[in-house]
Amino acid sequence: MISQVFILSSKGDHLIYKDFRGGAGNDIVSIFYEKVTALTGDQPPVVMNHKDIYFVHIRQGGLYWVATTTAGSSPFTITEFLNRLAALVKDYCGSLSEKSVQMNFALIYELLDEIVDYGYIQTTSSDVLKNFIQTEAVTSRPFSLFDLSNVGLFGAETQQSKVAPSSAATRPIQSSREQGGKSEIFVDVIERMTVVIGSNGLLMKADVEGEIRVKCYMPSCSEMRIGLNEEFSIGKSQLRGYGAAVRVDECSFHQAVRLDEFDSHRILRLCPSQGEQTVMQYQLSDDLPSALPFRLFPTIERDNGGRLLMYMKLRCDLPPKSLSQELSSPDQSAELKPQSRAVVWKIARFAGGTQLSALFKLEVPSLSSASMLEVGPVGLSFELPKITATGLQIRFLRLSPIQPGPSQRWVRYVTHSDSYTIRI
């Protein structure tokens, strides 16, 4: 049961406040903000209480999403609800930021009104909600030269761009109805890698958490069929097909997915509802089919002048691209962050099969041989487009009935680093 829901900006401005049960003091929001800002580093902030009011909050899009509740409520339910609320707001407003929430507050009140009644969650399905939500989203898209890139000579649409712009999926779902916007569907395969490589270069841990996310802007779409690799297998024992197996340890599906063709042909059938939903989640530990994307060869030493020398050689083991333009020297930058005692090396682009090296010289007062032990670990954050670590691919994507008018289907793959750690 949820008593109040409110959204605060990171500076503590009240953006949205909705009281479902009544009886809360007026200062409840400021009490929360005082508490959350007064926390010291080691206190877990997720749940806090003031007398018998419990605050559960999440951070998304730089905002605090807070629900107040009682001690007996399920943390899983409340957290999941807040996450879902944030996702819905993102669906309806196009993006998640202080500005978009501020501009669309009427829409968000309307959403909250339909989602929760008297503190009880009614529905969060965008299929149901779309019948009730009347307010239109307000978006602000700054004028950008990139928007012109698709316009060719004399204003003709060019066909050269076969890749969906990254902003394509950040628009409100509702606008498609009124503005006759493009009917599009995005199927994203998103994987997050967690890797630990020991100081001896051995792989200590590798985990991949992946999901297939469908974002649908089709006003009417009765059924969609997503075909995965035929050799996709679950668990250790089962192997399919003759090619290199694509294997995951565990896998779960959205409850709307029908799996009657999954066993035989690896086809997922579902009726996508508008907005974003996670169709399938899977997870693989330890046993990656492909080589790790990055290897690091570090050398750390101390020179005579008492400086710390860090020589880093970073190699990208992804298959090289044929496009020569990718090989242009990437622009890099490096910066010392004294606060977190870290050197940040930024590499804008990194082509497969190439390697980069860098030498960092650091003046460290009272550098001793023992403090060399303190150096490390190296953490990598990256995004690999068009690549999945598990090798999962979407074979085909079919919509039925055939959509009237132009419709576009996009399949995108991306692998993120959740935590890619290399010990030194």
Place this chain on the structure above:
Amino acid sequence: MPYLGGEETVRELRRALSNPNVQSDPLRYRNTILKVIRTMSQGVDVSGLFSEMVKACATVDVVQKKLVYVFLCSYATLNPELSLLVINTLRKDCQDPNPMVRSLALRNMTNLRLPSLVEYVEQPLTAGLRDRAACVRRVAVLGWAKLHNLHPSSEIDAAVVNELYSLLRDPDPVVMVNCLRALEEILKEEGGIAINKPITHHLLNRLKECDIWGQSEVLRVLQRYRPQSEDELFDILSLLDSFLVSPHPPVMAATLSLFLSISSNLPVISLAALERVSGPLLAACGSGSREMRFAAVCHIQLLLRSVPGLLGPHYKRFFCGYAEPAYIKERKMQVLVELVNDENVAMILDELKGYCTDVNTDTAQAAISAIGRIGRSYSDRCLQILTGLLGLKQDHITSAVVQTMRDLVWVCPQCSDTVCLALDGCEETLQDIQGRQALLWLLGVYGERISTAPYTLEVLIDRVRSEASLGIKMELLTATMRLFLCRPAETQDMLGRLLHYCIEEETDMCVRDQALLYYRLLHCGIEKTREVLQGRRSDPSLGVLIGRPAKPVSQWARCFNTLEPLSQGAVEAESDSRGSPEHVTYNSKPNADLSDTLSCSHIEEVHSGSDSAMRCSDSSTNVLASSIAAPLSLSLSPAVSPEDFEHLWLQRQALHTERGAEKIEEVDCAWIEECVRCPAVLHCSPQSLQAAMQLVNIQTLAFTPQQMLPWRVYLYTHTQRSHSMDAPNTTLILGELLCTGEANQKSGVKKGTADSEAGAEGKEDQLVRKEMDATADRLRVSEDGQEEEEGIKVILNQQPKDDDALRQFLTILITVLNTLSSEKD
């Protein structure tokens, strides 16, 4: 913006709202209302606009209606009279052909929270329950709950309750779930909705139709249901099995809660469910949302209390990501400590070692103390890491390491040699108070083995005048006193100076009193001082006892899937992980003291006639010291086979019952029955009980499973005395621990002794049999939530008779039991 100029804004808005030009232009009108709502959510009081907004309510524009309702619901309680004006519009809307408008009106009518409007609301609500559109019924059902809460005392119409019950069969799943919710609130006085068999089965059958929110709600309500037969129970469980592995954490957690509550009498089922749920829980630990991760890790900690080895193979899932916030890292490390076993210890330590140099000092210190915890079982490897960390000469790392070492040494005295060697030179790096206190404690206790100890202390004593911390001064006093006892020549002078300073110049009472106490103690002679200051060292058995006895599921089942593990768990886990007895005060040993006093009182009880309290405390001190240099030691050899045990036990029992409590001259044996109050022992798993007993060399021969009644344990040991004049060298003690389920504290203490000169000394076996009769305080907690405290009956049988040894043995046993129980609590 309008933050400061609130009044100005309100005036402007009022002007705009009442401007006929604005009112006639729908778009402008709507925008003005938008402005009002925006100002409202920024925290400005716009209640003055109430009457204007009431007018704006009468419109065909649904968006505008919704906006106005947001305003009205916020301010209705401040303007009850004006709100009456809205009711008419709302009631008209309730007749609207559009179901969306109907539900909107109905919802907001009940959201006004005005008791005076109840009479106008009831009729549309009743109609709403029978509306064709599901969305209206949903709202109407909850509307009754809102209405009831406006007048909690008033009787709700029985017809409405009946109608709500019948709406449980509504085709729309949300209406069904809302009925549950509404009935729960309306019937709160009677303990909520009646969960009987038909309702339960109906709800279970329709569970699949609900969305995840509905499912978790239904599962939560069903926790109250008690299946009538085992068959039914298993039917329900198999029906719910697929929900247990649901990819949605709320459903999974609610299902597990339900499993635990309806199968609370079947521990096997609960354990199987825990195993099954570990997959989805682990998946939640890797969820993209860090708040969800945190919730999952906290709940995994609960699970591990009962099944310590549950996630052993998945330990890598708890390695911390570098970008994770410190609070998740800390919890993950606590989990890692629990998962350590022979196979993965190297990997886990390697990983933890990486965290020790984390930039975040909290994380670093948590990692160091985690290594210390693992050190209780794998001391060599851990000490190697900890010693290595001292080489970094980092202030916060050294402090954490020294504190960890102090804690470790207390439970594993065998590490003291390594620790003594490592301590050299860390006094220069240590800055903070806790770290220096820990160092002082170590210097005092192990001073004889640390060559530089006196010099380190001397430096501190010279600087004592500028020392600000009270704790350090007290610790310094104690450490110097202890050092003086083992190295008098080097320490005498500085001790004199320190005492002089503390007594003559120190302004703080505590320090002065402490110094005076030591001063007078020294007057009593060196022997007395030694007795007081070095009386007791740690008991190696504590280490494993503090370890991790598996707790019964019932202990935490109630707080599973609530906020408790997230908010309070930290404190508890903290005390768990820093469970060293040395923590509370600078030199008290709570666990030992506790069991000490307890056992004293028990002895008194037993020997109330013959023994003075003085003697008792003597013997108990002896016993505690027994593990180091005890006059009495226990041993397991020669082993007694179960058959022999049974034979001897029955024989003696027969003898005992025959003769009652009289003295028997022919046989040289003793028989004691005693009651101990430590009900929590019942919840110990057999393994932890056995492990604890074996540590002090008591062999358990047989036991009933956990939670069974009557619960009994049979055990034996041999006592050996090195310097006994008259008593036999060794005796065999047989024992039974019994708990029958009834409070049996009252049963009197009987003691039968049989003495004879007959020297069965050749056999030299002394059977201890201990019967521990633990009255089951059932897992089931009685209604007021209080567990009934019941005693455990201990029956001991000794041969040949040796009162002293038996008494000491009893003390040891009781200490073990109490320690086990206090671990439980």
